[in-house]
Amino acid sequence: MQTYWGIDLGGTKTEGVVLSSPSPDAVVIRKRIDTEAHKGYDHILKQMVDLIESLQAETGLKPERVGFSTPGTFDPARQAMKNCNTTVLNGKPMKQDLARLLKLPVEVANDANCFALAEATMGVVPDVVPNFQTVFGVIMGTGVGGGIVIRAKGRDKRPFVLNGLQGLGGEWGHNILEENGHPCYCGKRGCVEQVISGPALQRYYQQVSGQELAMQEIIDRYQQGNDLIASQTINRMLEFFGRGISVILNILDPDAIVLGGGLGNIDLLYTEGVERARKYIFNSREIHTRFLKPKLGDSAGVFGAALL
Template sequence: MRIGIDLGGTKTEVIALSDQGESLFRHRVATPRDDYPQTLAAIVGLVEQAEAATGQRGSVGVGIPGTLSSLTRRVKNANSTWLNGQPLDADLQRLLGREVRIANDANCLAVSEAVDGAAAGQQTVFAVIIGTGCGAGVALNGQAHAGGNGNGGEWGHNPLPWMDEDELRYRAEVPCYCGHAGCIETFISGTGFATDYQRLSGIALSGAEIMQRQQQQDPLAELALSRYEIRLAKSLAHVVNILDPDMIVLGGGMSNVERLYQTVPALVKNWVFGGEFTTPIRQAVHGDSSGVRGAAWLWPL
């Protein structure tokens, strides 16, 4: 049995999977924000609940909104800032009495979809989270690729490529929380989509509300969406020119915009070196379950 934990900013979820990928137990609790000891206690409690409910002992994998430094073995780059600087794997291994594997949550998405999701059986998978923020992960042969610095897949904090004049103005107006300007995240996250619509219209709306207006033929909503599609295509073309994955999988709230799967592949060709692009772009099969499932699959068969 494999146990996966998805440690999020607002909720922490556990899943227990059989060797065949069947869900045996699933539960979530509120994340104890800004409290590291209680966060540890919540994870341990969820593992204990899963094992009590199934009567089995499992391997444990944990997805986090950050990564483990290969130098210090402490968490870095987590937007759940109370985790940063903490020896999370060592503490969990001590409390649970077994080895624990930890990976970035976007890498867990990539693993989940590579094992038994939209990209099942593909060798190189690039998985994108386009929600409140923007992240990505890489799975190679069904396993997470973190890299020597733990930054594998940190796509959202690279600059948007091939900026036009308006994007250069946007870059100056909307700095990224990471301290840099022009990050892909500020353009193609759900937050970036809403910010661009507000720049065009002067009206602050959620992504879902903007899409409702687009379906009602609102020209500014249509313009915001078409600009979003171009920016997503440029950002993915950059990845294709470097990694050339076998499949690209989209997760997060913006992945539910069905039109992206028709428009973006054709647009990507405009920026791919040589002008050829046949890589499938698919929506994550497991939706918001991909992260916790991928954490469980950090222990391969």
């Protein structure tokens, strides 16, 4: 039996899955363990190898290859990880080390890429745009990230992740959106992530109001219409989302954009957020791209890893 094996490496939890086919209904086994990232790089590798061995023992199956979803990017030029918020991974040859330890071919992709691949292959996109050519997957939550999925041409029309020459494909979260905006850990100011991520919006509300609120509370106050600063914060999010996503529309012109992460649940992004983007696209204010809510929830990362 052909099987698909994926590992979703998170800062706190690491999840493994075995699929009997590329479908969310074809789960043979799923299992989560603690990542224990504080114990260092070698321990993280051991946790992932142990998880795969546990999946093998419980199913009696053996993988031919394994895909890994990671909290950063594998740089093909340097053959090392970079931009990982699990910082012990940065600069490490994780792909090679996993292949050596497992004695198997492995593929590594950023978690946003895996999210995009899963939703494009077995999630919401096939339901709405089955013959797509390009899909952009957005992560808007604690951070802002993205992934590009393209359908191959010719006889083999399987979707694949566009990683790019330097592993930067889809990385829209660190383009400058607000001139002289808030400093970002990447070294620039006013990055998309520092403007429309959840923490950035909460920070803006607190700076203006002097009151610290969770993002959901800000949304609730906006919907109740009794908090001027909450309205100001949400309008800021919508305006800058429109500006930021218009760049993706102008460059990729995708068939669909799937909005994941905690902020992807905000209905206004699919209506007013898209309306704001109309002002900035190079297409006479017309947007035919479908903006879609994800279907797979927190399973998208590990499913996407299995599809790599």
